[in-house]
Amino acid sequence: MLSKDQVKKIANLARIEITDQESEKYSKELSDILGFVEKLNEADTDGFEPIAHITGAKNITREDKVLEYSDEAKENIIKNFPEKKDRFDKVKAVF
Amino acid sequence: MIRNLHEKLIKQEITSEKLTEEYFARIDEKDPEIQAYLSLNKEFALDKARAVDKKIKSGEEIDLLAGIPCAVKDNMCIEGLPVTAGSKVLENYTASYDATVVSKLKESDAVFLGKTNMDEFAMGSSTENSAFQTTKNPHDTVRVPGGSSGGSAASVAAEESVWALGSDTGGSIRQPASLCGVVGLKPTYGMVSRHGLIAMASSLDQIGPITSSVEDAAIVLSRIAGKDRFDSTTMETAEKKYEDFLGANIAGLKVGIPKEYFEGDGLDPRVRELIEKSVQKYKSLGAEIVDISLPNADFALATYYIIMPSEVSSNLARFDGIRFGQSVGAKSERTGADYTLWDIYFKTRAKYLGKEVKRRIMLGTYALSAGYYDQYYLKAQKVRALIKKEFEETYKKVDIILGPTSPTPAFRVGEKTENPLEMYLADIYTVTANIAGVPAISFPCGTIETDGKNLPVGLQLMGKWFDEETLLNAAYIFEQST
Numbered sequence: 001m002l003s004k005d006q007v008k009k010i011a012n013l014a015r016i017e018i019t020d021q022e023s024e025k026y027s028k029e030l031s032d033i034l035g036f037v038e039k040l041n042e043a044d045t046d047g048f049e050p051i052a053h054i055t056g057a058k059n060i061t062r063e064d065k066v067l068e069y070s071d072e073a074k075e076n077i078i079k080n081f082p083e084k085k086d087r088f089d090k091v092k093a094v095f
Numbered sequence: 096m097i098r099n100l101h102e103k104l105i106k107q108e109i110t111s112e113k114l115t116e117e118y119f120a121r122i123d124e125k126d127p128e129i130q131a132y133l134s135l136n137k138e139f140a141l142d143k144a145r146a147v148d149k150k151i152k153s154g155e156e157i158d159l160l161a162g163i164p165c166a167v168k169d170n171m172c173i174e175g176l177p178v179t180a181g182s183k184v185l186e187n188y189t190a191s192y193d194a195t196v197v198s199k200l201k202e203s204d205a206v207f208l209g210k211t212n213m214d215e216f217a218m219g220s221s222t223e224n225s226a227f228q229t230t231k232n233p234h235d236t237v238r239v240p241g242g243s244s245g246g247s248a249a250s251v252a253a254e255e256s257v258w259a260l261g262s263d264t265g266g267s268i269r270q271p272a273s274l275c276g277v278v279g280l281k282p283t284y285g286m287v288s289r290h291g292l293i294a295m296a297s298s299l300d301q302i303g304p305i306t307s308s309v310e311d312a313a314i315v316l317s318r319i320a321g322k323d324r325f326d327s328t329t330m331e332t333a334e335k336k337y338e339d340f341l342g343a344n345i346a347g348l349k350v351g352i353p354k355e356y357f358e359g360d361g362l363d364p365r366v367r368e369l370i371e372k373s374v375q376k377y378k379s380l381g382a383e384i385v386d387i388s389l390p391n392a393d394f395a396l397a398t399y400y401i402i403m404p405s406e407v408s409s410n411l412a413r414f415d416g417i418r419f420g421q422s423v424g425a426k427s428e429r430t431g432a433d434y435t436l437w438d439i440y441f442k443t444r445a446k447y448l449g450k451e452v453k454r455r456i457m458l459g460t461y462a463l464s465a466g467y468y469d470q471y472y473l474k475a476q477k478v479r480a481l482i483k484k485e486f487e488e489t490y491k492k493v494d495i496i497l498g499p500t501s502p503t504p505a506f507r508v509g510e511k512t513e514n515p516l517e518m519y520l521a522d523i524y525t526v527t528a529n530i531a532g533v534p535a536i537s538f539p540c541g542t543i544e545t546d547g548k549n550l551p552v553g554l555q556l557m558g559k560w561f562d563e564e565t566l567l568n569a570a571y572i573f574e575q576s577t
Contacts, residue, residue, distance in 0.1 A: 055328060
């Protein structure tokens, strides 16, 4: 069972603001789902290496080459900035 | 259906412009009730249609998909058009490039009617998690179309598109295809590029067609598959026109029936009966029915609910109000106080992400957090290896695995929204194919009469890795004999 405090800690890691009421709801819902996935402990995985995906492909490389975007595409990216100054994405001070 | 329309186009019995207008007229008539589309693309579509008509007039050879009106799930980018992934956080966002599947279809001169509704970020099995609207099942409009590609499936079923693209992470193409009585194909992981698809769980996501026939699914697959330098998981595969390999005799085809699929009490007995009839039909078509057991497939759904949210928590970290999408802005609207960077992250994500999305981000964050990683994520990755091994062994004995797509026909709007875990069980038969990475198709095998409506039921076949040819043919032979 996940406590409300644990839920708040997770929300903090996930950068989501939650209310006290929400943390109570999440505590129940997430505990239900975690209860369900407990089932995995019954799986005998001795001798199995974890795999991240199915094709077995690894270290796929390509030439590190700059491909020029069209001016229109560049403007489309800039248009999507929530806050901008001239053609820059405006961000709050980090420190 | 596609080939038929193509013949009419090249014989100049119809024009693509006329055909496209007919589809828009049908959308105008039906979509206020069905609500399959989130945005339409009239001008752009008719321009393309006229360009195809011009090519036909001048005697140019055109592709099978040329001039045929289709729909695209709203989590795939078409340059210059909105793409929302069914989320408020991407409301008013415009795509700045084409997804690889879209640029391939543009080469084929396909006509894009619009973008279809979906559960937010493809998280759901009913479209009820869309931040904008709930699509209705064309067979009974008090019921859901399934999800997450519910808009795409409903658009095909209501003839508001000839065919549509969907994406499938745990069943999101096949389950709505089953509930809407159409064909849905999830190709092998690594077959189709996801570049330009808004990622949900990258080790499971795959794009595929939703169509009204198996042949149509084959036609679309042939045009979207292939290695792409923008998606490193795509594999080099033989270029093939899958539609040219349909109709081969299936005598001796080994069809495996996993006993576990029929043991659970979640399976509606009326669905079970239709699936059992379908097994008999395969037998009468010459297939060899083999009883098999997939004991570890039982872990697939639990594995899925660790791997998927973990990848979700990472993929959706980009929706932070900084570079794109909705943001709470620099200041509090209420007090006028300046927000800090931290405030922008927390408040943007709280305000613009939906309930289910937040639930999965939180679940994934927990599964990946210090102290729990080994217990959840690492364990799930080992079980994935175990399931893969089980499929490898099984495919030494059989060519195809047969089962239901969904445990029930379409359920009512609102029936499962209160209990997330119950909604998750809608994917019980479909997630295994994503965990194992194998191709899988759902196609209609009958209907169940409920409340005076005939609700469709889908049959699911799973094939061997990259052997879409055998899979599509097995589905085609069944379809043709009905």
